[in-house]
Amino acid sequence: MKLPSNRLFFIFIALTGSVIAVLGIVLGQLFPFLMEKIFLTNHIPFTEEQIDELKIQFAFVLALLLLIAFLLIAYIGNRLIQELLNPIENVTQTARELIKGNYLARSYANGPATILELRKSINILARNLQEIEKMREIEEERLKTLIENMGSALIMIDREGTVSIANALFLEEFHLTFLEVEGRNFLSLGLPRELEKFIDQVFLTELPYRKQIEMEINNEKIYKQVYGAPVVGEHGRWLGIVIVVHDITELIRLEQIRKDFVANVSHELRTPITSIKGFSETLLDGAYRDEKMLLSFLEIIYQESNRLQVLIQDLLELSKIEQHGFKVQLEPTSLKDVLIRAVEVTSPKMDEKNMEFDVDIQRDIKVFGDKNRLIQIFTNLITNSITYSPPHTVITLRIKEDGDHGIVEVEDEGIGIEKSEIPRIFERFYRVDKARSRNSGGTGLGLAIVKHLVEAHRGKIEVESTVGKGTCMRVKIPLYREN
Known part of the structure; x- marks a missing residue:
């Protein structure tokens, strides 16, 4: 039993x-x-x-x-x-x-x-x-899906200052991982000082608070619309705070570009129009009787009208490229042929400054691109290198590849670009050396056009520069694959 x-x-x-x-x-x-x-x-x-x-x-x-x-x-x-x-x-x-x-x-x-x-x-x-x-x-x-797909960075902090929730967008924007924030105090995460001050303000007042703040992450200025509010549970128990961070950098940038565009177009158009009008009035007042002065003034009027024409053409080109639905005609294209054609177009300007090309092409590479637009890209980059380089210097052209892209590097021995200016060089009408670019007939739209064309090819453009030593522009275009 x-x-x-x-x-x-x-x-x-x-x-x-x-x-x-x-x-x-x-x-x-x-x-x-x-x-x-x-x-x-x-x-x-x-x-x-x-x-x-x-x-x-x-x-x-x-x-x-x-x-x-x-x-x-x-x-x-x-x-x-x-x-x-x-x-x-x-x-x-x-x-x-x-x-x-x-x-x-x-x-x-x-x-x-x-x-x-x-x-x-x-x-x-x-x-x-x-x-x-x-x-x-x-x-x-449902709550997790909502938090992860809300389109704004979100972080929730408890009464002790410990992070309890942080969505993927917050972690991505501030270059953090979930393991780095889980259960840690928000002051130990290395967040920008402006954001830490904002969080402290919400903790101190225990009231909803909204503010637009400017932060610097990886040497780049970004703008955030930040909203903070206390989290209150049952029976009025204070549980912590929630912070929602909305990125408005692109809106601020577009607004600034719009303001700069209106100001710069007005300025760029006013200069040649003022010159043409002034010299025309002088001729009408009797200066046309002096043949030598007449020819000199007509030459200036012709140059200014050409400058005006180039500016308008660049504006129309940029407007066309920025239009929704703009596409390039992609086909197998030889980078070597594109670069040779760009060199032929820019050789006269090279000769004027007694400059030379140093071409480093180990083998030809085929990319998936629009040949005419690629020639336009590299012609513009080489022209910029010539403009911002002193005479008797060398411009180096290289062709290489990585796993997914064909790469072309245009490297000069020019004046270089300040690190703080690199993020702005692709803005419309932005000039590193305003006097030199205007004297050379530049409109300040070339690099903006280049960037749009590279992006239309689903490529990338990178810049490396040292002041006084030169600049290297690196363009990456997706490789052509037969399959």
Whole structure:
């Protein structure tokens, strides 16, 4: 017989054994007295040896009866405990699993009506908890999806200043990982000082706060519209704050470009128009009678009209490129042929300054591009290198490739570009050396056109420059692959 391991069973057996043992002792003590009474009353002639033998037999029978009684009681007790305690143990184990969070656990106990009612209640509780857990998981997934796809960077900070939530956009904008922010104080994340001050302000006031701040990340100025608000739970309990960061750098940049465009176009158009008008009035006032002065003024008017024409052409070209739906005619194109043609176009300007080309082409590379637009790109870059380089210097042209792009480098020995100016050189009308570019007839639109054309090819343009030593323009165009 398999005995249960329940403590109550052993207590029951111990008590039963004790009662039987006491009963045996009492009977053992009463047996001689009873035998003596029986023998004396009935005048039975038993010898002392026979009486001792009867005592032994009686003791054996008594012990056997007590043992049988003990085993019978143990068996009955075991059955009773199995019927009563095992179902309760089963329900208790199910409750423990529910406490651990295992809401799939169910009780299968059988027994009296009260135990069946308890089993039913536990199973209903388990099903309800399972439904609540499912709803919580669904709501949590919805909240996570909303936070990750809201289009703005978000961070939630608890009362102690520890980060509890940070979405992927926040981590990406500030070059962090989830492991770096999880459970850490926001002051230890290396956030821009302006953002830390904003968060401190929300903590101090415990009121909603909105501000436009300017930050510098990786030597680049960016603008953020930041909104902060306290998070209040049930019964008005203050839980922490939530910060939403919206990037408005592009809006600020576009607004600045719009302002610069209006100002620069007005200025660029005013200069040649003023010259043409001034010299025309001078000629009309009688200067045309002097043939030498007439030819000089007409030459100036012609140059200024050419400058005006180039400016208008560049504006029309830039407008065309920036139009929605502008596409280049992509086809397999040899970078070597493109570069040779660009060199032929710019050679006259090279000769004027006694400059030379140093061509480093180990092998031809085919890219997926528009040949005419690529020639336009490299002609413009080489022209800029000539313009901003002193005479008797060298312009180096290289063709190489990486895993996905064909690369052309145009490197000069010119004046170079300040590190702070590099992000702006592709803006319209921006000039590194305004006097030199105007004297050379530049409009300040060339690099803006180059950038748009490179992006239309799904390529990249990179700039490396050292002031006084020169500049390297690196253009990457996707490689042509036959498959």
